[in-house]
Amino acid sequence: MSSLSSGINTALQAILAQSQVIEVIDHNVANVDTTGYHRQSAVLEATSSNPTMSTYLGIGAGQLGTGVTVEQIQRFSQDYLDTQYRAVSAQNKNWDYQNQILTQVESAMSDTSGGGLSSELDQFWAAWQDLASDPTETSYRQEVLTDAASLCQVFNNDAQQLVSLQQDQNETIESQVSQINSLAKSIADLNGQISQAEAENQQPNDLLDQRDDDLDQLAELTGAVSSTQANGEVTVSISGHMLVTGQNALTLQTEADPTNNGLDSIVWANDSHSFTSNGGELGGILQARDVYIPKQLNAINQMANTLITQVNALHSSGYTQDGTQGGQFFSGSSALDISVEDGLTAEDIAASSSASESGNSDIATQIYNLSSQKLMANNTQTLGDYYNGAVTDLANTTQQASDNSGQSATVLDALDTQRQSVYGVSQDEEATNLATAQQAYQAAARVMTVINDLLDVVINQMGVGSG
Amino acid sequence: MRITNQMTTNNTIRYIQESLERLNTLQEQSSTGKQFQLPSDDPINASQSLSLESALSVSAGYQKTANFAKEWMTATDTSLSELTDIANQATSVVMSGLNDTESADERASALVPQLTEMINAAVDLGNSTYQGSYLFSGVSVDSPAFQLSGTSTLSYTGTSKAMTRSIGQNSSVTLNINGDEAISPLIQAMIKARDDLTSNNTTDLATVLDDLKSALSTLTDAQSENGGRLQQVENTISDLESFDSNLKSILSDKEDTDTTEAAALLENQETTYQAVLEVATRTLSALNLFSYLQNS
Numbered sequence: 216m217s218s219l220s221s222g223i224n225t226a227l228q229a230i231l232a233q234s235q236v237i238e239v240i241d242h243n244v245a246n247v248d249t250t251g252y253h254r255q256s257a258v259l260e261a262t263s264s265n266p267t268m269s270t271y272l273g274i275g276a277g278q279l280g281t282g283v284t285v286e287q288i289q290r291f292s293q294d295y296l297d298t299q300y301r302a303v304s305a306q307n308k309n310w311d312y313q314n315q316i317l318t319q320v321e322s323a324m325s326d327t328s329g330g331g332l333s334s335e336l337d338q339f340w341a342a343w344q345d346l347a348s349d350p351t352e353t354s355y356r357q358e359v360l361t362d363a364a365s366l367c368q369v370f371n372n373d374a375q376q377l378v379s380l381q382q383d384q385n386e387t388i389e390s391q392v393s394q395i396n397s398l399a400k401s402i403a404d405l406n407g408q409i410s411q412a413e414a415e416n417q418q419p420n421d422l423l424d425q426r427d428d429d430l431d432q433l434a435e436l437t438g439a440v441s442s443t444q445a446n447g448e449v450t451v452s453i454s455g456h457m458l459v460t461g462q463n464a465l466t467l468q469t470e471a472d473p474t475n476n477g478l479d480s481i482v483w484a485n486d487s488h489s490f491t492s493n494g495g496e497l498g499g500i501l502q503a504r505d506v507y508i509p510k511q512l513n514a515i516n517q518m519a520n521t522l523i524t525q526v527n528a529l530h531s532s533g534y535t536q537d538g539t540q541g542g543q544f545f546s547g548s549s550a551l552d553i554s555v556e557d558g559l560t561a562e563d564i565a566a567s568s569s570a571s572e573s574g575n576s577d578i579a580t581q582i583y584n585l586s587s588q589k590l591m592a593n594n595t596q597t598l599g600d601y602y603n604g605a606v607t608d609l610a611n612t613t614q615q616a617s618d619n620s621g622q623s624a625t626v627l628d629a630l631d632t633q634r635q636s637v638y639g640v641s642q643d644e645e646a647t648n649l650a651t652a653q654q655a656y657q658a659a660a661r662v663m664t665v666i667n668d669l670l671d672v673v674i675n676q677m678g679v680g681s682g
Numbered sequence: 683m684r685i686t687n688q689m690t691t692n693n694t695i696r697y698i699q700e701s702l703e704r705l706n707t708l709q710e711q712s713s714t715g716k717q718f719q720l721p722s723d724d725p726i727n728a729s730q731s732l733s734l735e736s737a738l739s740v741s742a743g744y745q746k747t748a749n750f751a752k753e754w755m756t757a758t759d760t761s762l763s764e765l766t767d768i769a770n771q772a773t774s775v776v777m778s779g780l781n782d783t784e785s786a787d788e789r790a791s792a793l794v795p796q797l798t799e800m801i802n803a804a805v806d807l808g809n810s811t812y813q814g815s816y817l818f819s820g821v822s823v824d825s826p827a828f829q830l831s832g833t834s835t836l837s838y839t840g841t842s843k844a845m846t847r848s849i850g851q852n853s854s855v856t857l858n859i860n861g862d863e864a865i866s867p868l869i870q871a872m873i874k875a876r877d878d879l880t881s882n883n884t885t886d887l888a889t890v891l892d893d894l895k896s897a898l899s900t901l902t903d904a905q906s907e908n909g910g911r912l913q914q915v916e917n918t919i920s921d922l923e924s925f926d927s928n929l930k931s932i933l934s935d936k937e938d939t940d941t942t943e944a945a946a947l948l949e950n951q952e953t954t955y956q957a958v959l960e961v962a963t964r965t966l967s968a969l970n971l972f973s974y975l976q977n978s
Contacts, residue, residue, distance in 0.1 A: 248687070337735065337736050338739070340739070340743070341739050345743065349750055349815070573815075573821070574815065574823035583848075603729055606732065607725050607728070610721030610729070611722075635689045635692075636684045639689055640687060641686045642971065643971040646971035
C-alpha cells in the first residue's frame with residue numbers, strides 16, 4: 216500500500232544514502248596522498264520493491280520501488296598486480312642494495328683519479344727502477360722507502376675500509392631482521408582482525424590497506440610471497456619457509472657466525488634452520504657482504520702476501536751499500552698488516568747482489584722486474600694485471616647491478632602506475648562524484664519538501680473545519 | 683588509463699630526478715674533465731686506462747734510466763776526449779825527446795815536468811766522476827779508479843765488472859768503459875817516457891812511441907764503443923718519448939671528456955631540466971576540478 220508517508224521515507228533513504236556516498240568521497244579525498252590507500256566507493260542499490268494495487272482498478276499495477284541504500288563500500292584492488300609488483304620490487308631492491316654497497320666498495324678502492332692501489336704500485340716499482348739506475352743516489356733510496364710506505368698505507372686503508380663496510384652491513388641486517396619480525400607480527404594480527412570482520416560480512420577495507428602495505432614492505436625487504444586464503448587471511452613465506460600462517464608469525468634472529476669472521480648469520484628462532492634470502496634488500500646485503508666484499512678483500516690480501524714474499528726473498532739475498540746482507544723489506548702477511556720492516560732506513564736497502572760493489576744494482580733491478588713477472592693467479596698474471604682484473608670485475612659487477620636496478624625500477628614504475636590506476640585516488644574524479652552526490656542529495660531533499668507540501672494540503676487544507 | 687593524483691606526483695618527481703641525474707653526470711664530466719668517475723661508469727675504458735697508466739709509469743722509469751745512462755756516457759766521452767788530447771800531446775813530447783839537437787839535460791829539464799803534469803792530469807781524468815760516482819772504476823763506483831803511488835807505480839783500484847742498466851723490457855746497456863783496459867796503457871806509457879827521459883834512455887824511448895800509438899788507438903776504440911752505446915741510448919730515449927706521447931693520446935682518448943661536446947650537452951640538459959620544472963609546476967598546482975566547482 217503506497218502512501219505519501221512512505222514517499223517521505225523513500226526520500227529520507229536517498230538523503231541518508233547520498234550522505235554515505237559523500238562520506239566515502241570525503242575518506243578518499245582525505246587519503247589522496249596516503250601510501251597504500253585503496254580508493255573506495257559506495258555501491259548504491261535500489262531497495263526491495265513492494266507490490267502495488269492500481270488505485271482505480273484494484274488489481275496489481277506492478278511493483279513500486281522503495282528507494283536506495285548503500286549495498287557495500289567497495290575497495291578497488293587487483294591482486295595479480297600486487298603479486299607482480301611485489302616480485303619486481305623485491306628484485307629492484309635487491310639490485311639497488313647491491314649497487315649501493317658495490318659503489319661504496321668502489322669508492323673505497325678509488326682507482327680512477329690516482330691515489331689508488333694501482334698507481335701506488337706503479338710508483339713503488341718506479342722507485343726501484345730509479346734506484347736500479349743509480350744505486351749510489353741516496354734520494355732514490357729515500358724514494359723507495361717513502362713509496363713503499365705509502366703503498367702499504369693504501370693496502371691497509373683499502374683492507375680496513377672493506378672490513379668496516381662488511382661490518383656496517385651487519386648493523387643493517389640486525390635492524391632489518393627486527394623490521395621483518397615486526398611486520399610478520401603485524402600481518403598475523405591483521406589476519407585475525409580481517410578474518411573476523413569478513414566472518415561478520417564486513418568489508419575491512421582499511422585493514423586490508425594496512426596489510427597490503429605491510430606485505431609490500433616485506434616483499435621489498437626479503438622477497439617474501441603471500442597467498443590469500445578463503446577466510447581472508449594471508450600466508451607468507453620467504454624462500455620456501457613459512458613466515459606467517461593464519462594468526463601465527465615465526466621470528467628470525469641473528470647470531471654471530473664464528474666461521475664467517477663473527478659476522479651475523481640469520482636463523483629461524485623456532486627450528487634454528489639458517490635463513491636464506493636471495494631477494495629483497497636483505498638478499499642484496501647478504502650477497503654484498505658475503506660474496507663481493509670478501510672477493511675484493513681476498514684479491515688484495517693475495518697481492519700483499521705475494522709482494523711481501525717475493526720482495527723479501529730478493530731483498531734479503533742482497534747487500535747494502537756498506538756491504539752488509541739485506542734483511543726483510545716488508546713485514547706482515549696480508550693487506551691489513553703489510554708494512555715496511557720496522558726500523559728499515561734508506562741505508563739498509565739492499566740494492567746490490569754482491570757485497571762491496573757500490574755500483575751494482577742487480578737486486579733493485581730484480582725487484583723492479585717483479586712488476587712484469589706473472590706471480591698471480593697460478594702464474595698467469597702480473598700483480599698489476601691481477602689488480603686491474605679485480606677492479607674490472609668489481610666495476611662490471613657494479614655496472615650490472617646498477618643497470619639491473621635501473622631496468623627493474625622502470626618495470627616497477629610501470630607496474631606501480633597500473634596499480635595506482637586501479638586503486639589510486641583522483642581528485643578530479645572525486646570532485647565529479649561529489650557534485651553528483653550533492654545534486655542527488657539536493658534532489659531527494661527537494662522531493663521531501665514537495666511531499667511535505669502535499670501532506671500539508673491533505674492535513675491542513677482539506678475537509679472539515681478548513682478554510 | 684585512469685590517472686590519479688599520486689601518479690602525477692610520483693611521475694613528476696621521477697622526471698625531475700632523472701633529469702637531475704643526467705645533469706649531474708654531465709656536470710661531473712665537464713668539471714672533472716674525465717668521462718668516468720668510478721670504474722663502473724665505464725669498466726672497459728677504466729681497465730684499459732689503468733693498464734695505460736702502468737705502461738706510462740714503466741716507460742717513464744726507463745726514460746729516467748736511459749737519461750742517466752746518456753749523461754754518464756756523455757761524461758765518459760768528455761773524459762776520453764781529453765785523454766786523447768793528452769795522448770797526442772805526450773806523443774809530440776816524446777817525439778821532441780827523440781830529437782837530438784838538444785842535450786840530454788836540457789831535454790830532461792824541459793820535457794819531464796810537462797810529462798809529469800800530463801800524467802797527473804791523466805790520472806785525474808781517469809778518476810772523473812759523474813754525480814759522485816767514478817766513471818772508470820767498474821762496479822766499485824765509490825772508490826777511485828787509479829792510484830799513483832810514489833811517482834812511477836800506477837795501480838788500478840777499480841773492478842773489471844761493468845754496470846748494466848735496463849732501458850727496456852728486454853734491452854739493457856753497459857754503462858762503463860773499463861778504465862784498466864782503456865786508460866792504464868796511456869798512463870803507463872807516459873810514466874815510462876818520463877822515466878826514459880830522466881835517465882836519457884833513448885833506445886827505450888823509441889819503443890815508448892809505439893806504446894803511445896797503441897794506447898791512443900785503445901783510447902779511440904773505447905771512445906767509439908762508448909759513442910755506439912750513447913747512440914743506442916739516445917735512440918731508446920726518442921723511441922720511449924714517441925711511445926709515451928702515443929700512450930698519452932690513447933689515454934686521453936679513453937678517459938678525458940671532449941670539453942666542447944660536454945659543454946653543448948650540458949647546456950642542452952639544463953634547458954631540458956628547466957622545461958621539466960616548468961611542466962612540473964603546471965601539473966602539480968594549476969589543474970584541479972575542485973577549484974572550479976567551488977565557484978559554481
